[in-house]
Amino acid sequence: MQNAQDMWHVGRHRFTSRLLVGTGKYADMAQTKTATKASGAQIVTVALRRVNLDASRGPSLQETLDPKIYTYLPNTAGCATAKEALRTLLLARELGGWNLVKLEVIGDAQTLYPDAHETLEATHMLVKEGFEVMVYTTDDPLNARQLEEAGAAAIMPLASPIGSGRGILNPHNIRTIIAQSRVPVLVDAGIGTASDACTAMEMGCTGVLMNSAIACAKNPVLMATAMKHAVIAGREAYLAGRMPMREAASPSSPMMGKIA
């Protein structure tokens, strides 16, 4: 059960669930709805795309995931420049007034790595426009610090490339970013299975954002449930304070009084 006392803040918003989910790559809207519900997520990322004018359209995303129940986090997926990102988010704000947004400016189609320069420029522009910007970035602590100084509401370093499912490749960098940041740090991209999410939370991440890990699992709804538990388990382990690692063994049963 999620602890109502352990809320987290981003911008002017407060949330209980520390699992944020994307809404892409599902088989259909029914699966999107069921998996998202199973995850317990309160925040869902959404993309902005042209309406298909000719084909008959099935249920819309807003019919499937009620924006009054879920906090929509519009993303800038597909944008290659700061200007494109700003235009996308201004359109999203016109659509529904959302101010809390996810910024991603991808610099390379092969690796889907963020373009550090455009991302920083976009952060400055968006903050000036009054957006609360959760920024997808590399696990470079210097990039993360620059983005925070530019006014990012949250720093979202990748664990590994988008959709790769390889887990946290550089835990040292993630820990460094967590230690230096005064805004929430959420691992975003590269989570592959429940233990990856749990590990991120044990390190002290505020939350985790994932899409492929759930949608591309053999059983997305079951994986969504697993991720929900993993994020809670990792968070509680972090709050509990783990035992120290020791060089030598230390018996769990006392030696005194043992039978001769």
Next chain:
Amino acid sequence: MIGANIYAITACMLQLTINGETRHLPAGSTVADIIRDARIDVREVAIMVGERIIARSAYGVTVLHSGDAVEMVSFIGGG
């Protein structure tokens, strides 16, 4: 005469693009008209005409012109 009729018809039509596709609309068409023709809920769409984002409150009074490039967007699933 046929020529005069064709002239009268084309003078009453706009040629513009919506989402990159060429469309012909009656002169005086508004943003609200194209949203209605697309059979999409007005609350689920955002519109740009050229570089201008059109406020929802102005859909009914924003008249379209020949040569306009309209972008009609909505939210879809994404990561």
